[in-house]
Amino acid sequence: MASLDTVLAAHRAYLLGWNIGAAAHPDLPTYRSDVPHATLNGVLRVAGPAPSEALAEARRRLHGVPRIWWVGPDSDGGTADGLVSLGATEVARMPIMTVALDDAEAPTPAGLHISETDDLDAFVAAYARVSGIPAEGIAATVEREKAFSGDGTVIRLAGRLSDGRIVGTAVAWLSHGLVTLYFVGTQPEQRRQGVGAAMTRAALDLARERGAHTAALTSSPSGEGIYRRLGFRPVGEFRLLTF
DSSP: OOOHHHHHHHHHHHHHHHSSSOOOBTTTTTEEOOOOGGGGGGEEEOSSSOHHHHHHHHHHTTTTOOOEEEETTTSSHHHHHHHHHHTTTTEEEEEEEETTTOOOOOOOOOOOOOEOOOHHHHHHHHHHHHHOOGGGGGHHHHHHHHOOOOOEEEEEEEEEEEEOOOEEEEEEEEEEEEEEEEEEOOGGGGTTTTTTHHHHHHHHHHHTTTTOOEEEOOOOOOHHHHHHTTTEEEEEEEEEOOO
């Protein structure tokens, strides 16, 4: 199983692949996509700068876009509380979860076909609807997906019905010897049919074929039960703040 430090490094590497802003500094790595969606612009850690200094610099770099601050085990102790005392707002706590790739099983629902896709227009439109990216931000998201450049490999999986509609999505990020999952989602009309679990399982199978041994993700409260049934277990936590 990969160490928590490795999991966090892979997570940073993925989000930095969205960055079109200034080069990231290891003490305060930020990423700016200019997509109007908070999780695609933000701060990844603080190591060294005082919260007040870090907050001022982050606001300067990310001015004009919605943004999120990921405060996790790789940030200095007391960072989240320090930022809250300066006016930041905690909006969520998300477990960091991992699983060995030979531990999970999930059936594929009848009529669902899962495969890699390069149809970014349809793929982004599908995950945008689930993730809360506004319609006016889809074109920018497609462009950033096309220009994505990170220390790893992105695999985009689409789950389609027989009529070609995308009802499930998953992004598998292969980096640092493991796979990290993003944009795992199911269209509202198809929920509670096992699509999300099948998309996750397909991503894990593909990653194992490509040499990964550990999978990681951060989970929303609604998804945690699904991931636990697939064998994922918490190894840490992010506190997400707006600022």
